[in-house]
Amino acid sequence: MAHILTVFGTGEGQTEKIADSITEEFRARGHEATTVNVAEIDSELDIDEFDAVLIGASVHYGRQQKSVRQWVKTNRDVLVRTPNGFFQVSGASGAKNDEGLAEATGYLDKFIDATNWQPDRIALFGGALRFSEYGFLKRALLKFIVRNQEFETDESGDAELTDWESVVSFAGEFAVFVEERLGEAVEAD
Ligand SMILES: Cc1cc2nc3c(=O)[nH]c(=O)nc-3n(C[C@H](O)[C@H](O)[C@H](O)COP(=O)(O)O)c2cc1C
Incomplete structure (x- = not known):
């Protein structure tokens, strides 16, 4: 059994929902999982005590949370x-076209450059567009950002673009990768 740390940054909670789903899958596979919001992280948390580390961040105005970039830089040597x-x-990863993928990959490349960290495993997930919960300015800006994107909305005009099956399968692949790296065989439930 491995102890996996997941550290995530979130603006409106979608990345937390995704981190929770990943955590559930780690536990279902018999691993111990600790999941923390980077904004609430305990300064005493010692990442050396974990067997694997997964970081999550959402994109707002073209960039991931500064606090996540900072945390990665601070902990890079252990990471x-x-x-x-x-x-x-x-939002870009919710677009099922090449432009969306190119945009999402562009954000990722900037993150890798800024942190000087090349993650072992990477996943790009679509987020959620909760227009009904934003104020006027935020709603207008986000509508502009996703203007070329097609998506289905619910009755309040919001859209969840997250493919939950991909989230669970990434969690499973990451768990297997960790097991292999640790030379352990962990039996799935
Ligand atoms: C203010 C705002 C700015 C955003 N900017 C971008 C952006 O530049 N590119 C993009 O692909 N998605 C953008 N999004 C979409 C978010 O990435 C998406 O809503 C995601 O689910 C946010 O995750 P979070 O709730 O964990 O913060 C933006 C969303 C908001 C609310």
Whole structure:
């Protein structure tokens, strides 16, 4: 059994929902999982005590949370010698076309450049567009950002672009990668 740390940044909670789903899958596979919001992280948390580290961040105005970038930079030395992964949540990844993928990959490349960290495993997930919960300015800006995107909305005009099956399968693949790196065989339930 591995102890996997997941650290995530979130603006409106979608990345937390995704981190929770990943955590559930780690536990279902017999691993211990600790999941923390980077904004609430305990300064005493010692990442050396974990067997693997997964980082998650969402994209707002073209960038991931500064606090996530900062945390990665601070912990980079330990991170690179621990099995690690990164998942990014964005509106662009919810677009099922090449432009969306190119945009999401562009955000990721900037993150890798800024942190000087090349994650072992990477996933790009679509986020959620909760227009009904934003104020006027935020709603207008987000509508502009996703203007070329097609998506289905619910009765309040919101859209969840997250493919939950991909989230669970990434969690499973990451768990297997960690097991292999640790040379352990963990029996799935
Ligand atoms: C103010 C705002 C700005 C956003 N900017 C972008 C953006 O530049 N590119 C993009 O692909 N998605 C953008 N999004 C979509 C978010 O990535 C998406 O809503 C995601 O689910 C947010 O995750 P979170 O709730 O964990 O913060 C933006 C969303 C908001 C609310």
